[in-house]
Amino acid sequence: MVPLPPDPDELGPYRIERRLGQGGMGTVYDAVDTTLDRHVALKLITPERADDPDFRLRFGREARAQAALDSPHVVQVFAHGEVGGRLYIASQLVPDGDLGGWLRRGALPADLAVRVVAQVADGLAEAHRVGVVHRDVKPSNVLLRKRGPDVVALLADFGIADRIGGAAPAEDVQALARLLETVLPGRRTRTVRRVLHAALAGEPSAAEVRDALAA
Structure with a gap:
């Protein structure tokens, strides 16, 4: 089994506070957007998967699909991009579990x-x-x-x-x-x-x- 990379302390404008969970699409963190001073859910994919074209396509598709929606019952996407080879989606942090x-x-x-x-x-x-x-x-x-x-x-x-x-x-x-x-x-x-x-x-x-x- 490939060991998980250490949790980063920051990514671009985001200061990472703690890991929330990990799934098939990557790892999700509670992070602070230091530009707007608000907590977000920051989803990252691992560096080795960032080179997989199919995975990159799937990751970007998730961001675009959610960002197109305007509903109080869909998690908002705030940003999507890449910093230092790490793909990310920053979205609304919903604090009370699933x-x-x-x-x-x-x-x-x-x-x-x-x-x-x-x-x-x-x-x-x-x-x-x-x-x-x-x-x-x-x-x-x-x-x-x-x-x-x-x-x-x-x-x-x-x-x-x-x-x-x-x-x-x-x-x-x-x-x-x-x-x-x-x-x-x-x-x-x-x-x-x-x-x-x-x-x-x-x-x-x-x-x-x-x-x-x-x-």
């Missing part, structure tokens, strides 16, 4: 579970509006932010996103249905059962799922 982590600590209240999925559907509706299919909707890619008594869900990680034509929005809608099954495994209202049945078949749009769950 849905997968929340579920490992216990089931969500039913009303919160429905609201979270409706918010993810809202983010997907915006993605589909501009022609982007996420293709990887799952609990670990749903980040949660506490705002007083409220919880806001934000869709993250467009690393394997595709343009409509290469992939179908129905793929995301079916994933949304599986997400709904995961967060609400017990008793479901008639509305939720109806939405779930239709979404598993990929029939409604993400916007229709959002509107039905929010009703």
Whole structure:
């Protein structure tokens, strides 16, 4: 196994505070943008992968796909570039963990579970509006932010996103249905059962799922 490179102290204008996690696309850090004096989530790929044209393409595609979206339920991308051979994406830091982590600590209240999925559907509706299919909707890619008594869900990680034509929005809608099954495994209202049945078949749009769950 190739050892991981040491965590850098800084990259361009970013001062790196701590490692948040590592996945298939690279390592994510809590960093400070010293130009604007704000915390960001800074995703880096390893130096050896920076020379892989396919990996570079995938990394850049994630940045462009997310940057094209304008939704309160999609993680914002602030910058994308390369410093000293290190590719990076600087994006909104969502501090309260992901849905997968929340579920490992216990089931969500039913009303919160429905609201979270409706918010993810809202983010997907915006993605589909501009022609982007996420293709990887799952609990670990749903980040949660506490705002007083409220919880806001934000869709993250467009690393394997595709343009409509290469992939179908129905793929995301079916994933949304599986997400709904995961967060609400017990008793479901008639509305939720109806939405779930239709979404598993990929029939409604993400916007229709959002509107039905929010009703």
